[in-house]
Amino acid sequence: MATELTKERLLEAYRTMRTIREFEDRIHADFSTGEIPGFVHLYAGEEASATGIIMHLSKADYIASTHRGHGHCIAKGVDVMSMMAEIWGKVTGTCRGKGGSMHIADLEQGMMGANGIVGGGGPLICGAALAMKMRKTDNVAICFFGDGASNQGTIFEAMNLATVWNLPVIFVAENNGYAEATSSSYSVACDNIADRASAFGMPGVIVDGFDFFAVHEAAGEAIARARKGGGPTLLEVKLSRYYGHFEGDQQKYRAPNEVANIKAAKDCLTSFAKRVTASGQLSQSDLARIDSEVGALIDESVRRAKSDPQPTAEDLLTDVYVSY
Template identity: 55%
Template sequence: MSLSKQQLLDAYKTMSEIRAFEDRLHKENLTGDIPGFIHLYAGEEAIATGVCMNLTNDDYIASTHRGHGHCIAKGCDIEKMMFEIFGRADGLCHGKGGSMHIADLATGMLGANGIVGGGPPLMIGAALTAKTLNNGGVGVSFTGDGGSNQGLVFEAMNMAVVLQLPAIFVFENNGLGEATGASYAVGGRDISARAEAFGMPAYKVDGTDVEAVYDLSKKVIEKARNGGGPAAIEASATRFYGHFEGDPYLFRTPEQHKKIKGETDPLQLFRSKYAKTISAEELDAIDKNAKELVDTSVKNARAAKWPDPSEVDTDVYVSY
């Protein structure tokens, strides 16, 4: 193993918190009390966790509309995230961003993004800053298989290569862009090969194996920190829920859905892989703590104050 037992426990804790957060929102959304759309990350926890274990608060990530897992893995406060999703004043963005626009610059989280493929151009700005300041920082963008088809993503990859930026493009291939199969929508059928064609090294990894994601990410991030230029990672996993909360999810049969949860769950695969190293009781305790944290966050969010209407025009533009 490349990870110590404590590192494995830390990784599982992050994945467990993401799962508890998403599963609770799956239920809370049915109450009608959450404004805006919600896109859940359940099933892909190992990707954000394995990548962000190699990052510090001085590194920056850019996310997608499916951003809760990236936020938690990067170190955003879970209670303040919940406040934000419920539209409360003490949320990370004062209740004005909601699920699809959570940001926390203090932890290097540039924000979830409602624009498909909108993260990579923001990320290379952070990577250019890191290179200009020569501070050893890196930028990482997370993009889905659907977003990988966007022209601005291609421009970002080209610019990263031309300028040799410390930029890592992580493509989370969950097999579906909304309800359209990646096998149909991705020309060439290979996201990593397409990224490699821009002149950067590109790799594939099992996105359900947190240690495999960690190991590969460590290699490419360390290379980028040391002036080695950009790289791309295609991580494959399967999301458990529909594209968004409210999606009728008719593109999979109940049998397919059950099989996915039984065979591709990163948390259950973790338990099996490390059964001789970490006891079930230790992992059960982590799951219990994660659930309690999320339950408390929901309770506090529901009781928290709403933004003052007089502040509707604040935080709209930045004054320099």
């Protein structure tokens, strides 16, 4: 089945998803050698969500992300070289080595920040949306959060406020089935996170997060509504993560072969490739060229990140305040 997306848009989508996958796979590999410091939460497996949604946005549209934020950052256009350097703790990083994986932000790209606090982004994105609304723009703001955050009061409060103020916000619940090591079938009291939308007076939509096209279409509808002043939507994207909660997590709480089976049956990159080549919109060589370009980009980002300088003592106390 062909889609309405142009070839350029399909190539762009594939490149974004492939970049995220390659980026995360490489970090997974490098983390295991002990070279990458701190906590890293990888997005591999969930690429269709960030890509399918953020493809609808411009720079002036904002997103708030989560601790599992690399995919959102890449899709929103944050520079991959700087991101890799940041994750390696280098002064050339997006945040000059002061934020790390959990705090990559680039306001110029409309990326309000990954967030180390589960559910932290909900209230913030309402503010970004309020500013858009007061300026009478048709911009939108997207709040990504997980099934864990779906139980946080901040998210409930933010959804209530977004409806009360009729804000152009899309709440995207990326339900990967696990909040850390606890299953969402245990921790989420209702069947679907999207069921909660009615409590906040907004539409609730469930979408298959392995299917880029489904995500793209559902997000497009919600975003168009918000741009026209139709208010917020709760979009539940059901998907899976391939790696653990954080790097080092052996995922013993998951069923044997759970991840392998999902990869084999549903992987978003594989299904995307199958569909666009079957319909003849893209060729295998189109995809292979992107694969190789992305591989080279990530190689280069790691090479640079390894050799870039660390921040120095002089950086320790800068940028605590604008002025103090």
